[in-house]
Amino acid sequence: MNPGSDLETQVMELIIHAGAARSDAMEALRAARNRQWPQAEALLAEASAAARLAHRIQTRLIGEDQGQGKIPVNLIMVHAQDHLMNAMLARELVDEIIALHRDIDALQRRENHDDTL
Template sequence: MPDNYEEIIMGLITHAGACKSMAFAALQAAKRKEHTEAQYLLAEADKEAKKAHEIQTRLIGLDEGEGKIPVHLIMVHAQDHLMTAMLARELIAELILLHQNKD
């Protein structure tokens, strides 16, 4: 297990949270008919999701499928954040399309 395990996990939570926040900000922009801003915020959300996914991939690699990385509650919490952020981003992209088509 890496010495900075908690720091790595907090990075996962931070990037996943930023992804979700930016996606919801994009939805608010779309509701205001600021479609360029909405697309920009979705792209920023994607960048944060990519950073979070890279951390997750690194952890999976460190584990090597052998249980080398302990699964503490904070890890479960981080994974939950990532998955809900990714789902929110996908659904919000669809909602933004609906708003654009309505205009």
């Protein structure tokens, strides 16, 4: 197998998994906005799993490079790293925003309960 081809495959897999992680995180946020808590949690778990797969690929590539420039840095590699970092940030921010949605939901429920008394 052509070593460059294997690298290209790994980079594309990193992009695919990172993209899935970001997409799942955003879907989780939409579910939370609609108070679909179990679905939001399931999607967050899927986002985390996809991010872990992408991160493993990144870690493997870093190990293969050994800080010596053995792996060529090209536009697609930079694109892959960008996807991963965006996915990781999205996952963290979505987690916090979902917590805020839960707090808002609890306050609204408490307010509605107080209004019925």
